[in-house]
Amino acid sequence: MSVQNLNTFDPFADEGDPLGDNENVGSQADYIHIRIQQRNGRKTLTTLQGLPKQYDSKKLLKAFKKEFACNGTLVDDEKLGKVIQLQGDQRLKISTFLTDEGIDRATIKVHGF
Amino acid sequence: MSEPLFDPSLKKKKKKAVAFTEDPLGADADPTTPAPDSIEDLTADGKRVDLGPSTAHEQMMSKDKEEDEFKSMFGDVKKKKKKKDIPMDLDAADSGTSTPTTAAPAGGEDLDFSDLKKKKKGSKKKAAFDLEAFEKELHESKGEDDDEVDTSHLDNLDEGELGDDPFATADGGSGDAPGSGEQAWLSSDRDYTHQELLTRFYSLLHAANPSLLSTSSGKRYTIAPPSIHREGNKRSVFANVTEICKKMHRQPEHVIQFLFSEMGTTGSVDGAGRLVIKGRFQQKQVENVLRRYIVEYVTCKTCKSPDTLLTKENRIFFMSCESCGSRRSVNAIKSGFQAQVGKRSKNKTG
Numbered sequence: 001m002s003v004q005n006l007n008t009f010d011p012f013a014d015e016g017d018p019l020g021d022n023e024n025v026g027s028q029a030d031y032i033h034i035r036i037q038q039r040n041g042r043k044t045l046t047t048l049q050g051l052p053k054q055y056d057s058k059k060l061l062k063a064f065k066k067e068f069a070c071n072g073t074l075v076d077d078e079k080l081g082k083v084i085q086l087q088g089d090q091r092l093k094i095s096t097f098l099t100d101e102g103i104d105r106a107t108i109k110v111h112g113f
Numbered sequence: 114m115s116e117p118l119f120d121p122s123l124k125k126k127k128k129k130a131v132a133f134t135e136d137p138l139g140a141d142a143d144p145t146t147p148a149p150d151s152i153e154d155l156t157a158d159g160k161r162v163d164l165g166p167s168t169a170h171e172q173m174m175s176k177d178k179e180e181d182e183f184k185s186m187f188g189d190v191k192k193k194k195k196k197k198d199i200p201m202d203l204d205a206a207d208s209g210t211s212t213p214t215t216a217a218p219a220g221g222e223d224l225d226f227s228d229l230k231k232k233k234k235g236s237k238k239k240a241a242f243d244l245e246a247f248e249k250e251l252h253e254s255k256g257e258d259d260d261e262v263d264t265s266h267l268d269n270l271d272e273g274e275l276g277d278d279p280f281a282t283a284d285g286g287s288g289d290a291p292g293s294g295e296q297a298w299l300s301s302d303r304d305y306t307h308q309e310l311l312t313r314f315y316s317l318l319h320a321a322n323p324s325l326l327s328t329s330s331g332k333r334y335t336i337a338p339p340s341i342h343r344e345g346n347k348r349s350v351f352a353n354v355t356e357i358c359k360k361m362h363r364q365p366e367h368v369i370q371f372l373f374s375e376m377g378t379t380g381s382v383d384g385a386g387r388l389v390i391k392g393r394f395q396q397k398q399v400e401n402v403l404r405r406y407i408v409e410y411v412t413c414k415t416c417k418s419p420d421t422l423l424t425k426e427n428r429i430f431f432m433s434c435e436s437c438g439s440r441r442s443v444n445a446i447k448s449g450f451q452a453q454v455g456k457r458s459k460n461k462t463g
Contacts, residue, residue, distance in 0.1 A: 047450050111377075112377065
């Protein structure tokens with residue numbers, strides 16, 4: 001007679017580590033950050049950081065510039081990757097633009113005052 | 114409700130606002146009424162208590178609240194405040210229609226007044242809008258009342274012949290017949306229902322001490338507005354930063370770090386404990402950032418209480434709630450990309 005309770009059996013053996021396969025668990029790397037920076041006078045600068053890889057930031061920048069009627073540039077930061085810089089406060093416009101294009105609103109973080 | 118709110122009156126009489134205690138009704142109501150769980154919830158949230166009796170409306174209300182909170186997570190905080198007031202009023206009116214209480218309409222007015230005091234500007238517009246929206250909601254709620262009150266209606270019929278028609282009261286507006294609802298069972302020799310007793314209890318309670326009605330404003334989490342002055346042309350001074358940090362039970366360094374990373378500037382603390390921020394900022398802007406700080410690092414995500422402590426363990430910040438005991442880790446403050454502003458010649462690396 002065997003007592004089933006005494007068997008050494010791991011019920012989750014074939015399950016594996018649930019968090020093993022995706023390395024960025026709990027990291028906030030997947031957020032799109034939209035920030036604002038003050039320049040001299042009442043001029044400001046808007047930066048968009050953390051755009052997912054599948055989007056072409058160059059084309060996006062072109063679309064931004066046309067849509068918001070502002071100038072902008074693509075900055076290559078060694079740590080943060082490609083960052084889109086736009087002139088003026090375009091934070092709300094950017095976030096509505098991105099959500100209209102089908103990016104989840106929860107992944108966009110708008111910073112600043 | 115524990116939404117962060119900057120009360121302008123707090124600046125002058127700070128002590129009075131701080132001295133408000135826990136909602137006494139929530140504690141009182143516990144032993145006397147058998148098991149109104151939902152009512153307790155309301156009081157804990159600082160909502161008005163006399164909405165109690167009709168459960169369906171509570172459900173509606175909690176749904177509203179959730180939506181609002183969801184909005185507040187992403188949307189503007191200002192917008193939230195405006196929107197939040199309207200559904201609350203509507204619900205108050207609703208409860209008045211389905212279960213006639215003397216207290217309900219009075220409570221609604223009370224709420225409005227406290228609100229008007231804070232925002233004098235939009236008061237007229239809001240009042241008009243309220244009325245309109247209230248009527249609309251009344252029509253909508255009639256349909257809901259049909260299915261919800263039905264059961265209690267049948268109960269009443271079973272227990273005794275009672276002319277308590279829910280539809281009639283719904284048409285009659287807010288609580289014009291509080292007497293008939295109570296006297297009906299007082300005069301007849303049928304058994305009273307739980308609903309009636311509850312209504313009676315609350316109406317008596319509020320009649321005896323009307324101060325309980327305005328507890329919701331006392332429960333609010335208020336912080337003195339940040340006082341921002343311009344120093345010179347390009348710097349702003351945040352004078353009462355230490356005070357505000359003390360009120361929030363947070364280290365000034367943490368708050369300052371958050372402010373700087375959010376606003377994308379730098380600055381320093383001067384000898385008098387004031388924060389000197391580089392760049393021109395208005396009080397409203399700093400207020401917005403502080404609001405976001407409070408949502409992220411002060412209010413408990415579980416119970417919405419601002420009574421929390423922030424501790425650091427192994428380079429990770431943990432926020433533990435004093436009122437509900439929950440503990441969670443919070444995001445470290447990270448400053449993002451800083452664009453080159455100003456002359457390049459001043460920057461050594463550029």
